[in-house]
Structure formats: C-alpha cells, structure tokens
Amino acid sequence: MKNPKFTHAVQQIRNVTMTASEKKAMLARIAASATAPGYSQPVRSPWTLFSFGWVTQQPWVVAVAVCLIIVGAGGVSLSAERALPGSVLYPIKVSVNESVRDRLAQTPESQALWSAAKSERRINEAAALAVTDSLDQATQERLQVRLSMHTQELVQVLDQVRQTGSVERADEIKVVFQATLGAQAEILEIISQEDERTGPVVDTRIVVAGLARTSADSLDGMSSAARGAAFAKIAAPTMMAMNSAPVAPEADTSQADMSNQAAPSHTSVTEESYIRAHEATQKLMLAVLEQLENASVKQGSLQEKLLTRAAEYLNQAKNQYEEADKIHDARDVAGAYSLMLEAQRATIESHIILRAALKKIQ
Amino acid sequence: MSTNAHTTQATFNTIYAEQSDAIFRFCLIRVSDRDQALDITQETFTRFWQSLVQGKEMIHTRAFLFTIANHLIIDWYRKKKPVSLEGLAGPEDEEGYEPVQENAKMNIEMEAEGRYVLDAIQKMGPSYRQSVYLRYVEGLSPPEIASILGLSTNAVSVRISRGLEELRKLVGYDIESEEGAQLPHEKS
Numbered sequence: 001m002k003n004p005k006f007t008h009a010v011q012q013i014r015n016v017t018m019t020a021s022e023k024k025a026m027l028a029r030i031a032a033s034a035t036a037p038g039y040s041q042p043v044r045s046p047w048t049l050f051s052f053g054w055v056t057q058q059p060w061v062v063a064v065a066v067c068l069i070i071v072g073a074g075g076v077s078l079s080a081e082r083a084l085p086g087s088v089l090y091p092i093k094v095s096v097n098e099s100v101r102d103r104l105a106q107t108p109e110s111q112a113l114w115s116a117a118k119s120e121r122r123i124n125e126a127a128a129l130a131v132t133d134s135l136d137q138a139t140q141e142r143l144q145v146r147l148s149m150h151t152q153e154l155v156q157v158l159d160q161v162r163q164t165g166s167v168e169r170a171d172e173i174k175v176v177f178q179a180t181l182g183a184q185a186e187i188l189e190i191i192s193q194e195d196e197r198t199g200p201v202v203d204t205r206i207v208v209a210g211l212a213r214t215s216a217d218s219l220d221g222m223s224s225a226a227r228g229a230a231f232a233k234i235a236a237p238t239m240m241a242m243n244s245a246p247v248a249p250e251a252d253t254s255q256a257d258m259s260n261q262a263a264p265s266h267t268s269v270t271e272e273s274y275i276r277a278h279e280a281t282q283k284l285m286l287a288v289l290e291q292l293e294n295a296s297v298k299q300g301s302l303q304e305k306l307l308t309r310a311a312e313y314l315n316q317a318k319n320q321y322e323e324a325d326k327i328h329d330a331r332d333v334a335g336a337y338s339l340m341l342e343a344q345r346a347t348i349e350s351h352i353i354l355r356a357a358l359k360k361i362q
Numbered sequence: 363m364s365t366n367a368h369t370t371q372a373t374f375n376t377i378y379a380e381q382s383d384a385i386f387r388f389c390l391i392r393v394s395d396r397d398q399a400l401d402i403t404q405e406t407f408t409r410f411w412q413s414l415v416q417g418k419e420m421i422h423t424r425a426f427l428f429t430i431a432n433h434l435i436i437d438w439y440r441k442k443k444p445v446s447l448e449g450l451a452g453p454e455d456e457e458g459y460e461p462v463q464e465n466a467k468m469n470i471e472m473e474a475e476g477r478y479v480l481d482a483i484q485k486m487g488p489s490y491r492q493s494v495y496l497r498y499v500e501g502l503s504p505p506e507i508a509s510i511l512g513l514s515t516n517a518v519s520v521r522i523s524r525g526l527e528e529l530r531k532l533v534g535y536d537i538e539s540e541e542g543a544q545l546p547h548e549k550s
Binding site for chain 1: 378382387391400408411473476477478480498499536537
C-alpha cells in the first residue's frame, strides 16, 4: 500500500508473534509427538473401511466394484433374455438386449438371421404364455404387432441379401425360418389336441400356432393353403397319384393365382444352385430318416403323435424331392429348384418335430 | 534417522521458522485467546508434519498451513459455541468466522495504529474480512486465499476489491488499491 499510515499499521499487526521461548517449546513438543511410536504413521481407524472416500481411493476396490457392476449388468441382461411379456425384465429384453443385437448385426445376412431369430423369440414367448394360460388378449395383440414388424423387416433384409448376389443364402434363411415357425405351429396344435380337456389353454395354443403359420407364410405373401395349391400346381402330373400332398381343401384357384404372383421367381436359378439344394436336402432327409427309424415310443402317447407327424412331413418332403428331380429332368431348373426348397422346408419341419418328440421321450 | 527423514525434518524446520508466526497471528486474531492460539498453531504444525511424512502433495505450502489452521479454528468454534434457539433459527455465518469478543481484544498487545486497522478489519462484513486480512496483512496471493477459503480466484479478487473499499470507509483514510499494493513483506 502506498499509504504509509496503513503500511505502518499493517506492520504493527505483523509484530504480533510468538515469543522465542514459545516457538522453541512448541517445536520441541511437535518433535516429541512426531517421534512417539506410531505417531508419524497414524493408525488407521477400523471405520475407514466403511469410508466411501477411502474405498474410492483404493484401485483394487474400484476395479472390483466396476467388475461387479459389469457382472451385475450382464446378469440382469442374461436374466432378461428369459423374460416373458408382463415381466419386469421384458422391456430390457426387447429395448436393450435386442437393440444392442440390432446394432451388432452389420451385414444384410446377419441382419436377416437376427430378424428371423426375433420372430422366433416372439412366437416362443407367446407359446410359453399360452401353455400357462397367461396369454391375454392385450399381450397377444402386442406380440402380434412385434411379430409383424420383425417379419416385414426380414422380408426387406432378405431382398438386400439377394441384391448382394447371395440368392441361395437368402433362400436358405427363408426356408429355415418358415420351417421353424411351421414346425412350432404343428407341435402346438398336436399338444393342444392332446390336452383337449384342459379348456381355455387349448384355445390360446391354437391362436399362437395360427400366428406362427401366418408369420411363416407372410414371407412369400401366401397362405399355407395357397402354398399347398402352388405345390400342387407345380407337381400336378405326379401328385395326382399320391395322397400325401398337403393340398388344403379351401385352396381355390384364385388363391393359387395370387400365390403365383406373390411367390419369388427363381428364373435366375442356375444348374449349380439346384444341385447344391438337391444335395443338401438329400443329406438332411437321410439324417432325419435314420433318427425316425431308431425312435420307438409307446402307442397312443403324445410322442407317438409327434413322431407320426414328423414321418408325414418327411414323406411329403420325399415326394417333393422326387417330383423336383422329374421337373429338373424336364429342363425346368427354376421350377425344380423351387420344389426342392419346399422339400427342404418339409424336411426341416420333420426334423424339428422329431427333436421335440425325442425330447419328450427322454 | 534416514536421509529422507532428515530432509523432511529440515524442510519442516524451515517452514516452521518462516510461517509459525503468521499462523499464530491468524489464530490469535480469530480466537482472541493466546493459549488457545498456541494450541491451534501447534496442532496445525503437527498435522503439517504428518502430511510431510506421508508424502502428501502440497502446491502452496503456506496456503496449506492456513487451510489447516482455518479448519481447526472452525472446529474449535463449533465445540465452543453455545447452542441457543436464536442461534439455531438465525442465519449462520457462511465463513464460520466469529467476531472477536470485546473483552478479549485486550489480550492482544498492539500499537494504536495497528489496533485501529485490525478493529476495522474485524468490523467488516464476514465475506470480506478474511480475504482482506489474508491479502493485506499476511500477503497471500488471491489463488492461495481461494485455496484456503474454498472459493474461486475470481470470487476472492472481487471480495478483496470490495473489502478494500469497505475498509477505506471504516479507517477513514485512502488506501491505495491493488496497483502498487506489493507489501514489503509480501511473498509471491
């Protein structure tokens, strides 16, 4: 300060000090206390273990806490995977887990596989609720909306897969998806027939089976009845002589015409594509046939009904497979390929129903 | 004693020699009791010694000492302060700073001019009092004061500036502002 009066006053304040003896005595006391055993290194209170400040300063505690949070979050996420509509964790399953997997699917092929998986999850959820008679109308409608969204998404992504040149892969994903949902519908219907006396539970199972079929068939824009009609049209010459063709009685000509318009054309199918589909179907049919022959069940049981249905599907697949070969011999590669895919689908359906029966047997 | 311990001891002795009077004065002016001020000063340096031994990082040693002393004084007032309904109902002093008791003023021996300015500082508003004292009497820089009071440097600068104006009115003569305000004893 320039004002000497103030500077002088400050100096007078600063003259307030300890005496030399006070200073010396204080230093001696500090030195004595500092050399006292355990004083320079203070003993930690046992309560510091519960101090948040101390805990956060320990790297290992922080690391363990982070691990626990990650494991905990992972646990919640895993638990949510098994959640059903109406459960607290269900929003995490559809909004968090599935959103993450949506983002993880980068290629059109992985997106298609994931869209198919999502549809299957919705059907599985509906089926799980139906067997416990917990599928109310509102939940059913919500699941139906989600299922419809997933199926539309799958149709779009499969188009993208085809555009990238992987027509066969797109067909394969579609066949597996349709076969899986078709087989689930079939199994639900068989089980509901078995539990006919249980009342309202049966109705919801039938409803879910219908949902699965609609979803599977909506992929190529035709009903299962129409699919049967389409197959009948392609395979007319030989199917006339067979009884196993799944031609639904309600499938009229107009439906068949519509199905022809909606069904994806296979005009660009090559000989190699047909041969690969032929080999894959043959291999699968032989594997399923072997398992069917080895399975033995009690007469009149649910397992027997499932096995019978699996055998019917395999028989249908065999007929389609043979007919496809004949069409191929007549140089209609696209028609033969299309029918071979139908045979593949029937074989996969047979395999899934067979697996369900074997699970029950065990 | 190891070399490190010797170094720590030497550092402590140097700082004690340089700062003990300032800390004592700070305590004495705040608690107005010489014995109590000595106790708090000793406790301040004991804790400072522990920090040195534990190797705690200190950016401003002087500010660190004043911070310890400030906390000890606040603790002392909390223990000492009688609890009354008025006290519970009334607004608390934001700094935890108690005005000097009238009868305690006599305990501090000081010449008239110094006493006059110190009394004026004590009469200042609580938010300016400590900032002005630490700046103009002890010569601490605004960042050091900010560290002691737990404020931002800007807030401290504003308090010093306004406090200076208030002090000028209280002492009744002009006190030059920041320019040329380097006190002879001021350490940067």
